[in-house]
Amino acid sequence: MTVDLIPAGWLRRTATRIQRKLRALFTPDTATGSSVESAYARWAPIYDWVFTAPLVYGQRAAAREANKLDGTLLEVGVGTGLSLPLYSRKLTVSGIDLSEPMLERARQRVAREHLGNVAELQAMDASDLTYGEASFDLATVMYVMTVVPDPAKVLAELERVVRPGGTVIIVNHFASERGVLALAERLLARFSQTLGWDPLFRRERILAHTSMTLEHEERLGPLGLFTMMVFRRP
Ligand SMILES: C[S@@+](CC[C@H](N)C(=O)[O-])C[C@H]1O[C@@H](n2cnc3c(N)ncnc32)[C@H](O)[C@@H]1O
Numbered sequence: 001m002t003v004d005l006i007p008a009g010w011l012r013r014t015a016t017r018i019q020r021k022l023r024a025l026f027t028p029d030t031a032t033g034s035s036v037e038s039a040y041a042r043w044a045p046i047y048d049w050v051f052t053a054p055l056v057y058g059q060r061a062a063a064r065e066a067n068k069l070d071g072t073l074l075e076v077g078v079g080t081g082l083s084l085p086l087y088s089r090k091l092t093v094s095g096i097d098l099s100e101p102m103l104e105r106a107r108q109r110v111a112r113e114h115l116g117n118v119a120e121l122q123a124m125d126a127s128d129l130t131y132g133e134a135s136f137d138l139a140t141v142m143y144v145m146t147v148v149p150d151p152a153k154v155l156a157e158l159e160r161v162v163r164p165g166g167t168v169i170i171v172n173h174f175a176s177e178r179g180v181l182a183l184a185e186r187l188l189a190r191f192s193q194t195l196g197w198d199p200l201f202r203r204e205r206i207l208a209h210t211s212m213t214l215e216h217e218e219r220l221g222p223l224g225l226f227t228m229m230v231f232r233r234p
Pocket of ligand 1: 082
């Protein structure tokens with residue numbers, strides 16, 4: 001006779017309850033527009049509390065790279081502005097995001113922390129930037145490429161608004177080739193609709209859609225869960 005330490009029925013019920021809660025958090029709300037906007041409207045009040053610890057590695061690494069440079073920086077998908085205090089004051093920073101509730105929190109952070117080098121925070125779609133050609137010296141994009149519907153369009157926009165010779169820094173989770181992480185990602189992929197991001201997004205999808213030169217690539221954070229790519233626009 002075998003005795004289950006964790007009964008299968010209890011596991012199933014718990015998994016269903018978690019899935020229901022996640023679905024409630026992410027299900028598109030027709031009253032507030034697109035699914036991304038409604039999802040982040042729900043995340044905004046608790047985003048910092050949930051995500052500061054796991055995302056800080058990538059934000060610090062991107063800021064470290066950005067701070068080697070000076071001039072104008074565009075942060076695409078700036079969210080609640082967790083990374084804004086990490087940038088050197090010699091960078092003039094603009095931030096855009098699709099979600100007004102996330103931006104509102106970023107604005108509060110700028111005021112609270114007296115971030116005088118943050119020039120503007122605007123609602124804008126990363127795949128349709130209103131900035132002109134070569135408007136920025138560099139751009140950072142953290143944890144955004146896997147939540148946008150058309151990453152190729154976002155890459156094309158980044159390439160357009162960063163000046164020739166400028167830098168684009170992308171931080172994201174990309175699908176693992178093998179091991180426990182690859183297995184976990186395959187399991188998570190079943191909930192990708194509910195989670196609002198694609199755990200099986202491969203780094204090749206970035207490389208295939210840009211003519212920028214990959215100058216540096218680095219695994220970051222716990223278990224190398226995240227990757228930073230530093231590109232130069234030709
Ligand atoms: C996982 S959060 C990352 C936020 C921030 N970069 C950070 O490191 O905390 C993804 C952000 O991308 C924004 N976003 C999603 N789709 C977007 C789009 N098409 N254009 C602009 N921002 C978008 C969301 O509103 C959200 O704030």
